[in-house]
Structure formats: C-alpha cells, structure tokens
Amino acid sequence: MRLIEVKNVTKKFGDHTVLKNINFTLDEGQVLGVLGRSGSGKSVLLHMLRGMEGYEPTEGSVIYHVAVCNKCGKVEVPSKAGQPCQCNEEQVGEFKEKAVDFWENDEMTYNLKKKIAIMLQRTFALYGERTVAENILEALRNAGVEGKEASDKALELIKMVKLEHRITHISRDLSGGEKQRVVLARQIAKDPVIFLADEPTGTLDPKTAQLVHTALAETVVKHNIAMVITSHWPEVIEELSQSTIWLENGKVKMFDESKKVVDEFMKTITSMKKFDDVEIKDELINLKDVEKRYVSVERGIVKAVNGVDLSINEKEIFGLVGLSGAGKTTLSKIIAGILPPSKGNYTFRLGEQLVDMTKAGPANRGRARRYIGILFQEYSLYPHRTILYNLTESIGLEMPAEFAKMKAEHTLISVGFTEEEATGMLDKYPKELSVGEKHRVALAQVLIREPHLVLLDEPTGTMDPITRNMVAESIQYSRKELDQTYIIVSHDMDFVLNVCDRAGLVRGGKLIKIGKPSEIVDILSSEEKSEMLNE
Known part of the structure; x- marks a missing residue:
C-alpha cells in the first residue's frame, strides 16, 4: 500500500535552491x-521526510498515508486500517485510513513523527x-x-x-x-x-x-x-x-x-586528483624514544606507545596509520601536547627555539599547544550561527569586523573554495552546506588560528570518493597557500597514498616503519590490508 507521496517539492534556503521539483512515491515495506x-x-530530503524544524517545503507537499486509531490517535502503517487498537485495558479503538499532509496537519504530524x-x-x-x-x-x-x-x-x-x-x-x-x-x-x-x-x-x-x-x-x-x-x-x-x-x-x-x-x-566517479610535489622545509617536531605507559589491573603496565622515534618537517603531510588499538591515537595526542609522554624526549620548534614538550607550563608545552590545531572526526559547527560567526567569534577571534571578514574569506579560499564561493559562504548556515563543504569550513576554523601544525583525526571517515577528493584538495591547497604542516591519523590507506608525502605504520604501540606511503603498503599484514585498503 502507498505510504508516502512527495509532490512537486522545492526547498530554498534564502535565495539558494537545494531541492527542485522532487516527485516520488514509496510503498509500505x-x-x-x-x-x-x-x-x-x-x-535535506531526509530531514524534510522526518519533519525537522526549518526543513519545510518552500513549494509542494509531503503526504503520509497511514492508519490512525479513532480513539487514542496511535499511528500505524496503512495496512492496519480496519483492525482494532487496544488503546488500554478499558478502551478498544479502530484504525482508520488517513492521508496526512505532513507539514500542514500539526496535530496528526506530532503523533506521526513519533513513528x-x-x-x-x-x-x-x-x-x-x-x-x-x-x-x-x-x-x-x-x-x-x-x-x-x-x-x-x-x-x-x-x-x-x-x-x-x-x-x-x-x-x-x-x-x-x-x-x-x-x-x-x-x-x-x-x-x-x-x-x-x-x-x-x-x-x-x-x-x-x-x-x-x-x-x-x-x-x-x-x-x-x-x-x-x-x-x-x-x-x-x-x-x-x-x-x-x-x-x-x-x-x-x-x-x-x-x-x-x-x-x-x-560512471561519474573519478580517481583522486594528483598533486605536485612541494619543497619541504626544516624540522618542526622531533621525538626520541617516546613511551606512554598505563597501569591496568588485569594486564599490569601497558605501553600504549613504546619507544617511538619520529621527525616531521615543515610543510610535510605525514600519515599515521594502523589498525584500531595500535596506538596511533595515543601517539597523536602526545604530538598534540594533550598527553605528556611517560619517557623520552619531544621538542617542537617555534621560530629559532626548541620547546620541550615533556615539560608542563606556559613556558614549555603550554606555549606550543596554541600553535597546534586539531580537527577531530566528530567536529561540529554552531548550527544556528553563520559561517562567518563560526570562523571568527565562535573561536574567540578578536579583531575589527572588516579584518575578520577578510581573514575568513582568505582562509576559505585556502581550503579550496573559489573567491566567489568564499564570499557567498559567509552568510550561510551549516545546514545549507554539504558534508564536504562543512568539512572544509571545519578545517578553515582550525587554520584561521594560524597553527604551525594541524592534526587531522580520520578526516575522510568512509566518505564517498567525490567528497574525499574535496577533502584531499583542501589539505593540499592550504599547504600551498599557508605553508601548513599536517599529520593525518587514518585507516584510509588509499587517501594516505594520494595525499601524504610520508607515512608511519603503528603496531602494538611501536612505529614499525616510516617511508613513502607505497612502501608502507608493501609491509601491511593481511588484516591491515583488509581494513585499510579498498582492494
């Protein structure tokens, strides 16, 4: 039986049309x-079918065909029409067939949303x-x-x-x-x-x-x-x-x-874009024999990071890869200054000075932390604020309005938007953007603070190839435009192969090998290949 009819639906956010004249039907099951x-x-289409606030059709209608109890108002699939409804111990109702104009019938829509x-x-x-x-x-x-x-x-x-x-x-x-x-x-x-x-x-x-x-x-x-x-x-x-x-x-x-x-x-899916090599500059971070130990009641002393040596240069894009639980996340948190190492040496270069990241305080690790940006996998933007606000006021960027706008536009361009797109983006809201656009704005939110190093935690998730290309280009553009250095923590070896200059494979808390991404692929185990490569 017919469950949904979407009739001539158009949806606009301001002057931007995101859905135009959509028509389809969906049957029960x-x-x-x-x-x-x-x-x-x-x-946007799914949010409209769910009835989320702000996603009502600009034109057209969404009709749900359901069965509604004539006593308690319970909603069921249309095939239940004519059947009894045990409302409670004392009352028995009957399901009646009803067509609900989803965005017009407020009383019935409330009960329908719960189903x-x-x-x-x-x-x-x-x-x-x-x-x-x-x-x-x-x-x-x-x-x-x-x-x-x-x-x-x-x-x-x-x-x-x-x-x-x-x-x-x-x-x-x-x-x-x-x-x-x-x-x-x-x-x-x-x-x-x-x-x-x-x-x-x-x-x-x-x-x-x-x-x-x-x-x-x-x-x-x-x-x-x-x-x-x-x-x-x-x-x-x-x-x-x-x-x-x-x-x-x-x-x-x-x-x-x-x-x-x-x-x-x-047939429309293309491979990731290839990028030109860039000139790598001087050493930015250096780790020597770094360890991170935890004490477990069941396992005793556990070395989440075990004797890691690592050096990364300015403008380099470095991939940190490995299976879940290998230790790459803990290692990345040490690099970011979130966790102190239990043992070893770690220096971060600021100008001509080397900062000791094993020592706490504003003169040491705290001093360098402000120059390390992190984009977590579960990033978020303020949904009811403009992109300009998300890039400036929301992160405490204090400067005159015109300077803030200019800097926001420049940063958006640096992650791959055209000048026209960047200018038009500032007054939009996150709900008006695609997943790939939101990711680039989130990256711009990190880059606008002018960090020396950016850590990206699983930047692609399992995105579609087109969106992955978009993210890859935003990383490459920003490296070129802002002299940016990246560490990419990822299980997506195909992405690392395309984007990174070098990579390191983490197993059991140890950095097994550092080299070109293609060299890392050669030593992957069958389990690692199964999880990290789309073969």
Missing part, C-alpha cells in the same frame, strides 16, 4: 535509495552514562512498552544488532560502530512506520560499516519496514534498496531500479 554527490540535497525512525551521520543520540540495555529499555518505555514485555523485546533487539557481549557496557565507552547499532535498536523499538538512514556509517571504517549495513538488512529490510537510505557506498544502495533516486544539484537526474541507477552513477 519498500526501500528507496538516494544517491548523489555531496551537496546534491540528499540530507518515524532516523539514523544520522556523526550523531549517535544515546544516553552516554547508561548501559546498552538501559538505552534500549528507555526507548521502549517511550514507545509505551513496559515490564516483562519490555525486557523480552530489549533482549530481542540486542540479539538483532548482535550486541549480546555489550549489554552492561556504558554507551560512551562503545566504539562508533557499536554506538550506531545501539541507535538502530533504539529506533526499531519505536515500531516505526518508516526508517530514514542518512549516511549511517559515514564516520566508520569499512569493516565496522559492514556490520551496521548487515544490521540494517536484518532489522529493517527483513521486517518489511519501509526505508529511505542515503549512502556514499553505491553497492550498499544496490544491496538494500529496490529503487533509487539519483539527485544532482537538487534535481532528480535518474529514478529507476537500483542496479541501473548505481551503474550509471559509478
């Missing part, structure tokens, strides 16, 4: 894929201090499921997402893939009429992402829940959906069977 380059309008499940990229939406079981039980209570029924259902959901071994773990201590599976279980607990998945694995490594994709197939597709999914992995769209929309510049370029659309879309 059907899975619709949405493909497109970064900035094509995919996320729409959504998974977003970079957003886990969990109670961080509660266990996996407690998070899922809370979602069930919100859906009106209590007592033994809730316990049984929670166990069923935990098994569905394969987290039996994490039931008592605190949610904030889970990996990214585990958090996404808890989110999935919480959303399924709503007993939704539709599931919206917006790049649900956008920040995960390929191996972990596959676990989440499998969980989506097991929990959503097999249970005949309608779904709209966007993904940077065309093969996932092809595997999970029956039909697919290809968006380009906010318009429907193609709408057909998923395999046909994916085949045509893949």
Whole structure:
C-alpha cells in the first residue's frame, strides 16, 4: 500500500535552491535509495521526510498515508486500517485510513513523527552514562512498552544488532560502530512506520560499516519496514534498496531500479586528483624514544606507545596509520601536547627555539599547544550561527569586523573554495552546506588560528570518493597557500597514498616503519590490508 507521496517539492534556503521539483512515491515495506554527490540535497530530503524544524517545503507537499486509531490517535502503517487498537485495558479503538499532509496537519504530524525512525551521520543520540540495555529499555518505555514485555523485546533487539557481549557496557565507552547499532535498536523499538538512514556509517571504517549495513538488512529490510537510505557506498544502495533516486544539484537526474541507477552513477566517479610535489622545509617536531605507559589491573603496565622515534618537517603531510588499538591515537595526542609522554624526549620548534614538550607550563608545552590545531572526526559547527560567526567569534577571534571578514574569506579560499564561493559562504548556515563543504569550513576554523601544525583525526571517515577528493584538495591547497604542516591519523590507506608525502605504520604501540606511503603498503599484514585498503 502507498505510504508516502512527495509532490512537486522545492526547498530554498534564502535565495539558494537545494531541492527542485522532487516527485516520488514509496510503498509500505519498500526501500528507496538516494544517491548523489555531496551537496546534491540528499540530507535535506531526509530531514524534510522526518519533519525537522526549518526543513519545510518552500513549494509542494509531503503526504503520509497511514492508519490512525479513532480513539487514542496511535499511528500505524496503512495496512492496519480496519483492525482494532487496544488503546488500554478499558478502551478498544479502530484504525482508520488517513492521508496526512505532513507539514500542514500539526496535530496528526506530532503523533506521526513519533513513528518515524532516523539514523544520522556523526550523531549517535544515546544516553552516554547508561548501559546498552538501559538505552534500549528507555526507548521502549517511550514507545509505551513496559515490564516483562519490555525486557523480552530489549533482549530481542540486542540479539538483532548482535550486541549480546555489550549489554552492561556504558554507551560512551562503545566504539562508533557499536554506538550506531545501539541507535538502530533504539529506533526499531519505536515500531516505526518508516526508517530514514542518512549516511549511517559515514564516520566508520569499512569493516565496522559492514556490520551496521548487515544490521540494517536484518532489522529493517527483513521486517518489511519501509526505508529511505542515503549512502556514499553505491553497492550498499544496490544491496538494500529496490529503487533509487539519483539527485544532482537538487534535481532528480535518474529514478529507476537500483542496479541501473548505481551503474550509471559509478560512471561519474573519478580517481583522486594528483598533486605536485612541494619543497619541504626544516624540522618542526622531533621525538626520541617516546613511551606512554598505563597501569591496568588485569594486564599490569601497558605501553600504549613504546619507544617511538619520529621527525616531521615543515610543510610535510605525514600519515599515521594502523589498525584500531595500535596506538596511533595515543601517539597523536602526545604530538598534540594533550598527553605528556611517560619517557623520552619531544621538542617542537617555534621560530629559532626548541620547546620541550615533556615539560608542563606556559613556558614549555603550554606555549606550543596554541600553535597546534586539531580537527577531530566528530567536529561540529554552531548550527544556528553563520559561517562567518563560526570562523571568527565562535573561536574567540578578536579583531575589527572588516579584518575578520577578510581573514575568513582568505582562509576559505585556502581550503579550496573559489573567491566567489568564499564570499557567498559567509552568510550561510551549516545546514545549507554539504558534508564536504562543512568539512572544509571545519578545517578553515582550525587554520584561521594560524597553527604551525594541524592534526587531522580520520578526516575522510568512509566518505564517498567525490567528497574525499574535496577533502584531499583542501589539505593540499592550504599547504600551498599557508605553508601548513599536517599529520593525518587514518585507516584510509588509499587517501594516505594520494595525499601524504610520508607515512608511519603503528603496531602494538611501536612505529614499525616510516617511508613513502607505497612502501608502507608493501609491509601491511593481511588484516591491515583488509581494513585499510579498498582492494
């Protein structure tokens, strides 16, 4: 039965049109894929289907066809029309078929929103201090499921997402893939009429992402829940959906069977751009025999970083690669001055002076920290502030307004925007930008502080190739324009091969080898190749 009709939908933010004349239908139990380059309008469409504030259609309408109880107002899929609803112990209602104009019928829209499940990229939406079981039980209570029924259902959901071994773990201590599976279980607990998945694995490594994709197939597709999914992995769209929309510049370029659309879309994917070599300058940082030790009750003394020697020069782009748990994150935190080493020497050059990074205080590590910028994987921009505000006032950049604007434009240009794009970007809000554009703005937010060294933590996640190219170009442009030095902490060896001058492989806390990225590939283990290379 028909579940959704999207009729002649256009969406504008100011004078900028992000969706134009979109039309499609979705049946109960059907899975619709949405493909497109970064900035094509995919996320805006899903936010509109979810009913998020500020995403109402400028023109057109979104119609949901559902079954509504005539007594309690509960919303179900349209096939439930004519069936009884056990509102409570004393009252029995009946489900009646109803067409809901989603952005016009406020009363019915409120009840309908509670039955729409959504998974977003970079957003886990969990109670961080509660266990996996407690998070899922809370979602069930919100859906009106209590007592033994809730316990049984929670166990069923935990098994569905394969987290039996994490039931008592605190949610904030889970990996990214585990958090996404808890989110999935919480959303399924709503007993939704539709599931919206917006790049649900956008920040995960390929191996972990596959676990989440499998969980989506097991929990959503097999249970005949309608779904709209966007993904940077065309093969996932092809595997999970029956039909697919290809968006380009906010318009429907193609709408057909998923395999046909994916085949045509893949023809537009190009390899990453190659960049010219640059002249590397003098040594910037030097680590000698650096260690970081922790004490564990179970394992005794653990060396997270074990005897590392490393030297990196100005204007170099250096890749720090390795499997999860290898020690690269701890090593990067030592380099950033966040963690002091337990042993060894580390100097950071400022002008003609060498700063001792093993010593705390404003004359030592504190002095250098202000010249080290970090862009974390889970970066965020103030959503209700302009890009100009995000680049200046939000980070405490104090200077006259015209100077701040000039510096913001210059920094945006340095990460790959044209002069026209940079000027037009300043008055926009983050929700008007694509994922790739947001990433470049976040990088500009780091660079505008004029750091000597920038650490990028998994800058590509598992982005689509087009967006990865955009990020690669922003790094290269800023190196050329700002004489910038980078350390890229990544599992994406293909990205490191294209962007980095040198790389170091971390295993068991040790820096096994330093050399050209191609030399690092030659010594990768089968497990490392499986997780780090798209072969």
